[in-house]
Amino acid sequence: MIGLFETSEVAFLPMNSIFRFLRSFWKAKDKSDSKTPSPSDETNRPPWARELDGFYNFRDIGGYRVPGNKVVKSGIIFRSANMDHVTLAGIHALRDKLGACCVFDLRSSGDNGQPNPQIGSEQGITVHSVTAMDWEKSKKPVQEHFSLLASDLLASFMVIYQHLAVESAPAFREILTHIINKPGHPIIIHCELGKDRTGIFIAILLKLLGVTDGEIAEDYHRTEGLIDSLTAVKTEKYRRSPYLKQPLIAIEKHFLAPKDVMEAFLAHINDTYGGVCGYMRFIGLDAADINRIRQNLCLPLECTHQLNWR
Numbered sequence: 001m002i003g004l005f006e007t008s009e010v011a012f013l014p015m016n017s018i019f020r021f022l023r024s025f026w027k028a029k030d031k032s033d034s035k036t037p038s039p040s041d042e043t044n045r046p047p048w049a050r051e052l053d054g055f056y057n058f059r060d061i062g063g064y065r066v067p068g069n070k071v072v073k074s075g076i077i078f079r080s081a082n083m084d085h086v087t088l089a090g091i092h093a094l095r096d097k098l099g100a101c102c103v104f105d106l107r108s109s110g111d112n113g114q115p116n117p118q119i120g121s122e123q124g125i126t127v128h129s130v131t132a133m134d135w136e137k138s139k140k141p142v143q144e145h146f147s148l149l150a151s152d153l154l155a156s157f158m159v160i161y162q163h164l165a166v167e168s169a170p171a172f173r174e175i176l177t178h179i180i181n182k183p184g185h186p187i188i189i190h191c192e193l194g195k196d197r198t199g200i201f202i203a204i205l206l207k208l209l210g211v212t213d214g215e216i217a218e219d220y221h222r223t224e225g226l227i228d229s230l231t232a233v234k235t236e237k238y239r240r241s242p243y244l245k246q247p248l249i250a251i252e253k254h255f256l257a258p259k260d261v262m263e264a265f266l267a268h269i270n271d272t273y274g275g276v277c278g279y280m281r282f283i284g285l286d287a288a289d290i291n292r293i294r295q296n297l298c299l300p301l302e303c304t305h306q307l308n309w310r
Contacts, residue, residue: 052093054086057194057226061202061219066210070298075099076186077179077297079202081194081230082107083119091123100186101125104175106132106168106197107190128178130171132197137167143244150250157261162268164200169283172201176280180289183296193230195223195257203262204269207276208290209297213266217259224257231255 052058058081062074078100086094094100101124108131119125141163148156175189191197199220206216231252238244238251273279280290 052086053090055080055083055090055094056230057081057223059222059226061206064206064209064211064215065301066298068210068298069301070210071301072206072209072211073297073299076184077202077205078186078188079194079198080188080190081227082190082192083188086119088123091119091125094188095124098186100188102178102182102185102187103127104171104178104187104189105129105191106171106201107192108133108135128174130174132168132171132191132201133164134167138163146238146244146246146250146254149253150247153253153256153258154261154264156253157258158264158268160196161200161261161265162272164197165204165265165269165272165279168197168200172204173283173285175201176205176283176285176289176293179296180292183292193223193227193234193255195220195227195255199223199257199262200265203266204276204279205293205297207266207269208280209294213263216266217262220262221257221259224255227255 057079059079060074061077061079062072064072066072075098078098083103083105103119103125105127107129119127141159145156145160148159175187178185178187189198189201203216203220206219207213234255235248235251238246238254239248244251269276269279273282277287277290280286
């Protein structure tokens, strides 16, 4: 999530095998879960997914059934981890296969990633930098989040997610305004890992569209398995940070995405803002805006046969 504490570039952990063992120990894998697979499960990957070279934690948020016998449109909103290492072929697939020519980057200048020079106007891609979290306003909750990781995982994530709900309001409003004003224009939203800032925004958006809390929590949890190849270097950077001073066992928990964390966050939205529509009012959108978002991102179930973009 947060690159604010990172120092110089380093190699992968010398104890990488131990790192992976510890992470697998903390992951709660319920293999007996018989729920219907998420629309974005690996078994449902469309052919174009193989062409997205350099993308991590990438998926389409569409495909969920919502009230009113409707479904969330596919091919409109995509989520991802950073695009720093996306290849030219991956960019062409994003643009030509998916039609996604607009990128919203939620990272701050404190993130360690450098803008990918291949992504820009020369390739027909517009990148909007919409910082979700300002370092000066976020230093205290970020440090509190890391300090609680070892002792109270749920509380540690709630500290930072509740803060993000407030601090990220301008960034979230800008993305939602784009969705209102440009219906049918595919976009990609990302931060560093695509887990926290992106995860919170996507959760709020799916909740607004009528996706169930259980499905939202399941989608959030999927990120754990999709960022494995990114977390070793991040762990080492956080471990060396002079701001954190946390043991490795605590830092590694930062990369988890437990379902109960998302369920608690959605409960917080209900309790604090009176529901997701109340949160929309908090960030500056009204009932007409909410209706436009739903109209632009949902369609009747019987019309889904017309969508053959996959």
